[in-house]
Amino acid sequence: MFRTAIRQFIEREIMPHVEEWEAAGRMPRSIWPRLGELGFLGVEYDEKYGGSGADLRTTMVLHEECARSRSGSFAMAVGVHCDMASPHLYWTGSEALKTKYLPAMCRGELLTAIAVTEPGGGSDVAAIRTRAVRDGDHYVLNGSKMFITNGATADVFFVAARVEAGSADKRHRGISMFLVERNTPGFTVSRTLDKMGMRASDTAELAFQDLRVPADHLLGREGVGFYEVMRVFQRERLVAGLHAIGMADRALDDTMAYVRERRAFGAPLSDKQVVRHKLADCATQLEAARALTYAACLKYEAGEDAIREISMVKLFTAEMVNRVAYDCVQLHGGYGYMREYPIERFARDARLLPIGGGTSEIMREIIAKHLPL
Ligand SMILES: Cc1cc2nc3c(=O)[nH]c(=O)nc-3n(C[C@H](O)[C@H](O)[C@H](O)COP(=O)(O)OP(=O)(O)OC[C@H]3O[C@@H](n4cnc5c(N)ncnc54)[C@H](O)[C@@H]3O)c2cc1C
Known part of the structure; x- marks a missing residue:
């Protein structure tokens, strides 16, 4: 039943627009509340946060069907929001953060992105250079991120940053994940990147300059973000x-x-x-x-x-x-x-x-x- 529902939605409301979105290099924001209304965002999340409380098999059907839309961009944008970015909050966020943000993410009112890769390299995650320095009840972030899907349009970013140097043999130590709202002063979309494919999905380079994140936006324990x-x-x-x-x-x-x-x-x-x-x-x-x-x-x-x-x-x-x-x-x-x-x-x-x-x-x-x- 779920496969039929998502397939019909994609055939009726996504596929007729794929060419237009590719040419424009973006998808309209209105698809997100519609996906949320139909219960396609946050399918595995608890109902108390606006999810559907379904299982991994439902997620498997969701992504297979999104990818059958003839738009890799659409599939990727949904995949990032539902299963690459927001799980950081669902799995490691405090109850207060989950209650504050997850329902709007499931309704498609808040779009998310995951920011790990940096201009200096993506494969070597332990080499992250973006720094987060504690200052009172905030962390101050400085650094940049590269190739971030939904980067130009997302409202909430899950950002990997280094809180301590880490020794040569334990470089993965000291990395933490932070929830960052796009409208925080010091947050800039440096540029939207022009790509070979996935052209309707926006991919951006981000810069953080003295960006102050409330300390309670740290996800999980400090230093175990890797x-x-x-x-x-x-x-x-x-x-x-x-x-x-x-x-x-x-x-x-x-x-x-x-x-x-x-x-x-x-x-x-x-x-x-x-x-x-x-x-x-x-x-x-x-x-x-x-x-x-x-x-x-x-x-x-x-x-x-x-x-x-x-x-x-x-x-x-x-x-x-x-x-x-x-x-x-x-x-x-x-x-x-x-x-x-x-x-x-x-x-x-x-x-x-x-x-x-x-x-x-x-x-x-x-x-x-x-x-x-
Ligand atoms: C369209 C697009 C969307 C993306 N979306 C996101 C996103 O939303 N969030 C995010 O954080 N990142 C995102 N990425 C980044 C992506 O995950 C990285 O591009 C990828 O991990 C590779 O990192 P890199 O580009 O820095 O390549 P590098 O790490 O510089 O690697 C370059 C080449 O060297 C090879 N190489 C590296 N190390 C080794 C090794 N030890 N042995 C053998 N070969 C090696 C690699 O396989 C590759 O062929 C996106 C990238 C693209 C292109």
């Missing part, structure tokens, strides 16, 4: 896997429709064995990705340590969706290279997946650490 970032990364990477699956699923549907219609040498392309085999390979890779992702989701939901499996999901699905993108563009011939065909956008959007949320190289590093080497 572990919180890593905990939310597990969920983020599963969502990335679900995005890859939803995107590849839609691209294959579109490509199959195209090769049934398109004729060459007197017959539909779908009659040619080479075309059929290419699509059989894509469908097999997609199915393998789906099985791996669902298995990791179930392990994660059971509360077991699933870091190895989740890293495999992130690696495998990101590379799968790019192989599928390559083949689907190829099967569209010249039209696959044209902006008027959604498959062209799909190929550009998919290219982010082996980079964002932890690169494929970092996923291989994590998996290798779990091997008996």
Whole structure:
């Protein structure tokens, strides 16, 4: 029932506008209250904070269906708000902060972003340089953040900053997460970044100059933010896997429709064995990705340590969706290279997946650490 509801909403209220939003380079703010009204934001959060109290399977359906919208941007914006940024508050925020902010986040009145990556590097999270210095009942933040999704439009940011230097061998010590409101003096969107794909999603560089954050906006305990970032990364990477699956699923549907219609040498392309085999390979890779992702989701939901499996999901699905993108563009011939065909956008959007949320190289590093080497 949930899948039917979200699918119908996306077909009626999102898909007709995707081209227009891509051209404009943004999505209208009005989609957020609408998503909230339909109960699609905060599906796993407790009802007392405005959530739906549902389970991870509902979240899995949500993200797969968002990614089938032919807009990677829409899927990414929803994914960041629901399962990459706001979990920091839900999991580690005080009761007072949760009561104050979560209901408006679930209603889509407050949009959120997660700010970890810095201009100097994203893979090495322990190298964060943004500083937070305690001053009375505030922390004073100075630094900058790079590539922040929803960065130009979000109202609330979850910012990773360093409260102490940390020794050379324990660099991850001293990182904390802070809830920062956009209208705080000292907060600037330095620039909105122009991207290869995901063009309707805004990505920004942020600067903090003597930005005063109330001390009670510290999430969790001071100095243990690195572990919180890593905990939310597990969920983020599963969502990335679900995005890859939803995107590849839609691209294959579109490509199959195209090769049934398109004729060459007197017959539909779908009659040619080479075309059929290419699509059989894509469908097999997609199915393998789906099985791996669902298995990791179930392990994660059971509360077991699933870091190895989740890293495999992130690696495998990101590379799968790019192989599928390559083949689907190829099967569209010249039209696959044209902006008027959604498959062209799909190929550009998919290219982010082996980079964002932890690169494929970092996923291989994590998996290798779990091997008996
Ligand atoms: C569109 C977009 C949206 C994003 N949204 C957000 C967001 O909302 N919030 C946020 O905090 N971040 C966000 N990011 C940042 C993203 O997570 C980082 O880009 C990513 O983690 C990689 O960091 P980097 O770009 O600094 O690359 P680097 O860390 O500089 O890496 C460059 C290259 O070196 C490789 N490399 C690095 N270290 C190693 C190693 N030890 N071994 C082998 N290879 C290595 C990497 O795999 C990569 O290929 C976004 C990025 C993009 C492009």
